[in-house]
Amino acid sequence: MSETAMIGAAATAEAPATGPAATLPAWYPGWARELADAYFSRTTCVFVLHGNVHDLIHAPVGGQDSYVSLPEFLSTQVFGSWDLVLGYDLSRGLRMLAGSDAGRLRAMAQYLTSRWGEPAGWPRDPEKVLWMLEALIERTLLDDPANRKSIAIVFEYGQYLVPAGDLGSLAQGTAARLVRFLSWAQNPHVKRVNIAFCLSADRVAEVNDRLVQNPYVTAIEVPLPDRDQRRAFIDAAARGGQLAKATDFSGDQLADMSNGLSLVNLNVVLAQAVHSDRRLDARRFRTLKKTMIERQCRDLVEFVEPAHTLDLVVGYEEAKQRLRQDAEWISCGQSDAAPMGYLICGPVGTGKTFLSECYAGSIGIPCVVLKNFRSKYVGETEGNLQQVLTVLRSLGPVVVIVDEADAALGSRRAEGDSGTSARVFSMIASQMGNTRFRGKIIWMLLTSRPDLLPIDLKRQGRAEVHIPLMYPRRAEEIRAMFATMARKNRLGLAADAVPDVSADRRLTGADIESIVLNARRLGLAEGRHEITRGDLEQALNEFVPSAQGLEKELQELAAVLECTQLGFLPDEWRAKISQPGGTTRLQERMAAIKQLIGE
Incomplete structure (x- = not known):
């Protein structure tokens, strides 16, 4: 594995952006072709590149594979034949971009030094930099066409130049920068010559939407690498034979297993395999991938490796x-036959999360839990969610568990948060309803109050299958639940340990697990590692369940009324809802409880 293949080398200009987009090389990524198409149409000169903008990009040099950063790809490939390519960010200020082409860099320096002085004296303050660029552009527009320079300017971390925010919250300098970019985008004279502006930001929601949504600006997503791109990168990394010595996986297997990873993170995984004493087996790859993706999502998702299948779930046969x-x-x-998602509802403690994880375990695909992605900062909540959705689209097939979905996903009518909840709801609803991902992203919405979940998310085509979970009622179910909780927690249980338990106690699965664990403590206190009948009887007698009867009844009623298939319901509820006017009576009872508890 060569150093060039793993780290990336500077590319040279092989694809000038001064002709029809059809002449671009076959290896050009899709987003770069989209940029070229938009530029050659002469309708825009300002581009916002977002998404996977900090990744490595394939840029062959002389028939050899090379991987470079986005600014280098833009300067040496997209704008590789242009006279001036400048880069700017708040930390490094303004600088010339020419890759490894020393002659091109000298030509840029000679031209700019005669106008701005030595680069060391160039300002870093964004207002001064934009003023200098404005003066350069105005002079360029006045130059004779035969001597006019072509100019491309790459603004990295564009969200810090024109951040998201309402008009009233924009500082004077920020507002001035926004107006400057908008004026460039709308200037017909700029669009007639070879002048282009590219802003990059990993989260488009953090860039001011007045710029992103302007009709004169083109926003382009840089996606995570697909399987073919990952395969090509692995082939480049494997040259030299070191990778083959570190793992038994073939290139095709590694490409299949690495879905959801950026090339930067895949590079880390492969480099660790080569330079570590441990071989890269399936378990180690899963661990590394889990760490990389959780970091890539900024800990907004948690990978869960289901240890059980649906065989461990008690009851709910249909x-x-x-x-x-x-x-x-x-x-x-056969993903076309699979639902887009499920709504798992029922009172607290009925095992909604456990059922979802067991379902993922039965399929044998990754399972992620969507964590709290909301933030108090403007635009960051939407940016967090967009980051997660981008990874999920690349990661599929995957089961996505959203616990407390009624609170996490917002609604169209949420107020008091400047529209954040409404935008979050729109993004989630749009993704859930995108049939291109049927069977690839399986949504599991978990809630004890499905009546609070917006109807838009519960409709067919989104969370299509509604499964209610209830407290165990039959003696055999309760007995099996005790055995299951012991097995789940890897505890020894004597053959006759489970006593008779009345269904009138209305124990939840969580209650039973707590009783089993308390019985385990009682046994350990007496020096025993196996739970006996006496341990369970004592734990049962000491256990006091929560007394929120009306709230639990409300949750049960909400789950029953949301059910999409009669067979999912226990016999007693099936009988009630099947009677003439049964649904109406349950709805009336639910409304009465809400009134009693003050909702």
């Missing part, structure tokens, strides 16, 4: 049959 069938279809690649 629901399990439906889930097993869907899991089989997804495993066989």
Whole structure:
């Protein structure tokens, strides 16, 4: 594995952006072709590149593979034949970009030094830099066409130059910068000559939407690498034979397993495999990938490796049959028969999260839990969510668990947060309803109050299958639940340990797990590692469940009324809802409880 293949080398100009987009090299990435198409149309000169903008980009040099950063790709490939390519960010200030072409760099320096002085004296303050660039552009427009310079300017971390925010919250300098970019975008004289402006930001939601949504500005997403791009990168990294010595996986297997990773993170995984004493086996790859993706998502998702399948779930036979069938279809690649998502509802403690993880375990695909992505800073909540959705689209097939979905996902009518909840709701609803990802992103919305979840998310085409979970009522279910909780926690249970427990106690799965764990403590206190009947009886007698009866009944009623298939319901609820006027009576009871508890 050569140093060039792993780190990337400077590219030379092989693809001038001064002709029809059809003449671009075959290896050009899709986003660069989109940029070229928009530029050659002469309708725009300002581009906002967002998404995977800090990754490595394939840029062959003389038939050899090379991987470079976005600014270098823009300066040496997209604008490789232009006279002046400048880069700017708040930390490094203004600088010339020419890759490894020393002659081109000298020509740029000679031209700019005669106008601005030595580069060391160039200002870093954004207002002064933009004023200098404005003067340069105005002079260029006045130059004779035969001597006019072509100019491209790359603004990295554009979200710090024109950050998101309402008009009233924009500082004077920020507002002035926004107006400057808008004036460049709308200037017909600039669009007639070879002048282009590229802003890059990993989260487009953090860039001012008055710029991003302006009709004269083109926003282009730089996606995570697809399988072919990952395969090509692995081939480049494997040259020299060191990678083959570090793992038994083939290049095709590594390309399949690395979905969701950027090339930078894939490079880290491969480099660790080569330079570590440990071989890269399936377990180690999963661990490294989990760490990389959680970091890539800024800890906004948590990877869960399900240790169980639906076989461990007690009761809910028809629901399990439906889930097993869907899991089989997804495993066989028949994603068109799979639902877009599920709504798992029921009172607290009924095992909604456990069922979801067991479902993922039955399919054998990754499972992620969507963590709290909301932030108090303007634009950051939407940026967080966009980052997560981008990774999920590349990661599929994947099960996405959203716990407390009624609180996490917002609604169209949320107030008091400057529209953030409404925008979050719109982004989630749009992704959930995108049928291109049927069978690739399986949404599991978990809530004890499905009535509070917006109807837009519960409709067919989004969370299509609504499964209610209830407290165990039959003696055999309760007995099996005790055995399951012991097995889940890897505890020894005597053959006759489970006593008779009345269904009238209305124990939840979480209650039963707590009782089993307390019985374990009682046994350990007496020097025993196996739970006996006496331990469980004592733990049962000491256990006091929560007394929020009306709230639990409300949650049960909400789950029953949301159910999309009668077979999912226990017998007693099925009988109630099947009676003439049964649904109406349940709705009336639910409304009465809400009134009693002050909702």
